[in-house]
Amino acid sequence: MANSKPTLRDVAAAAGVSPMTASNALHGKAGVKESTRAKVLAAAEQLDYRINLTASMLKSGRSNIIHIIVNEFDSPFYSKLVQALATATTERGLTPFVEQTSYSPTAAERALTRNPFSDQLFDGEIIHASGLGTNLPLARMNAGRPLVLIDGCEETPSVDTVNFPNEEGARAAVQHLIERGCRRIAIVGGEFVPRATLAHVEHSYGLRLRGASGALLDAGLAYDESIMFYGYNSDYGIKAGHAIGDAILASRGDTATKADKAGHDAEPPSAADAPFDGVFCANDYAAFGVIRGLKDRGLRVPEDVKVIGIDGTSFGAYSTPTLSTIQVDLDQLAQFALDMITRRIERGNVDGAGNATDAASDQPVRATIGYRLVARESTEA
Amino acid sequence: MANSKPTLRDVAAAAGVSPMTASNALHGKAGVKESTRAKVLAAAEQLDYRINLTASMLKSGRSNIIHIIVNEFDSPFYSKLVQALATATTERGLTPFVEQTSYSPTAAERALTRNPFSDQLFDGEIIHASGLGTNLPLARMNAGRPLVLIDGCEETPSVDTVNFPNEEGARAAVQHLIERGCRRIAIVGGEFVPRATLAHVEHSYGLRLRGASGALLDAGLAYDESIMFYGYNSDYGIKAGHAIGDAILASRGDTATKADKAGHDAEPPSAADAPFDGVFCANDYAAFGVIRGLKDRGLRVPEDVKVIGIDGTSFGAYSTPTLSTIQVDLDQLAQFALDMITRRIERGNVDGAGNATDAASDQPVRATIGYRLVARESTEA
């Protein structure tokens, strides 16, 4: 019986050719007679031969493996991003290797620099910037391998970058809230950033804030600390929802009290008195939490408060209420990223010594993906 | 400057020892004088040396990479499963390599047999059975590498298996519906399977149906084709929700008509007349769709219909209503799976020729993970 795994030599011997010819035939290289190729293929098939990738990589220095680095697998956003990236990678005949950093900047850095595979195994890397320390010398960290940054948001990018439409998307989301009649809009995301500081931000959240605040200001609405609530994910989103809900309920209480004092013919407390009638969430994941938190306080979305997110996670189509959001085109993102990677791989981004070459084509490129507003129940009039 | 990547030889030279000693020192092998080890470590650090995994694998035949195969990344269930598995793998000092098959049995088979890496790269594999053709000669397909099947559900497993508590979990779910007062319970999942046939099923859905039908029958409730609705995911779940909703509304119409005929003092149509007052969904993903579909028909969960899922996806805690479910312990699953894998790796599951060895310890083992009922809003009384 087959005593061991067949090697290229076995195939070559069976086909009556040299190992080199067998290798060329198997790889579909030009310059092999058709009849010879056929013989080799038949022998390989017959022996159930599989190439030994480790040997091949060792010799050729190429693996066709693309390293994909994200924060985690289990979130509506990342699971969708990973799926898009992995699918696109496979479609190009490359192999995706997905790694999660669990939101640790150290882990992200290690993935790029100290992952046992990085130095010799990966032909290219795609990393989602969130959670990375800012201004890391990325290009140097990964030893000049082709690298694409997702949502790096640098004004003058140091590496190839695909950005989300952060500012435009956030602006569109808030404008939609305004069009639907909201006049007191809360923002759920990170810290408050003064408008002036926003001019030079270089990270995703800052840009979203810039877009949102721009839309607010253009419409003559308030943008200040009082409308900001902390919440990046569903757990914090729930808390933000509670806080917003409490504020609304407190104002109802006040109004009711005033009405009592004024006598019984006063208007009953209504939505018009509430401090908030709309919420823009810096991502969908938080928006789900906010809706949940509002519900906990007995407030209805969209009747009492309208809510919009940004990202376009799959779940927004199934939730109750369905979530209005800015749907970003993740498939386009994946295509852009792979275009950038393969372009560098083909041009031979690094020489044998790991030094960047071909300075002319070495300029980092940048792309921003498309988006569209998806209006669903959570912002219905 | 460093003209090229430093190799083990460079480190050895810098430390004034042989490559072999350097290798042993770096790997923490016993039998290296402490002072020598220190010198080697210092040299490696100094040169920023990284082992070349491809060379190491080529020679040693070990990679420490575990191949994880699932249907997709972007679903609440799989994203959670992948995260648990990847995290547990990393914790054990192994490297997870996650691959998606997009629900194609062919792709699953190829992942196991023809993936360019499989034969030589992976030290072990973990595959989620769903979507696999049944009764595949799994152990043979992956050439005797350590393999763990997730939810294979075979009565006499041919390979190490970690099962979900399908039957018990489904039973508990339906019992919970009954305890909460439901008497006309619909099942959303796959095809109807007669009770007799259910005795010998060997797949996840069949077992869930067995558990569910058992609970129904024990309580003297109906289990027949009329209570079955098709829906495996959210999209189909919505359709199932519509169908169930339509059935309920139709019965109200009938009742209303009868009431009219009987005169105006008849009872208004009430929930007591509805053909369904509870829904058991074969997975959470479908449950979200069902709730959505019911809502589309103006029916309220849990007031008009109670809904329970099974899986315990993260999202159930944030949805509206929050979803009652059977929470399965995915972290335990990951631990079990890795215990099985590492046990085989350590015992040296295969000899140099790829033949299984050590027949005594070769018996496939099986484990079933724990679960708990999580009662949330969707089944509130």
Next chain:
DNA sequence: CTGAAAGCGCTAACAA
């Protein structure tokens, strides 16, 4: 405790 020799399976470079 350390070192020397040999070669894992493949492919780049060159020769025929």
Next chain:
DNA sequence: TTGTTAGCGCTTTCAG
């Protein structure tokens, strides 16, 4: 069009 030579960087084996 095909074959030969050499060696990628490491680790197994066995000798010192």
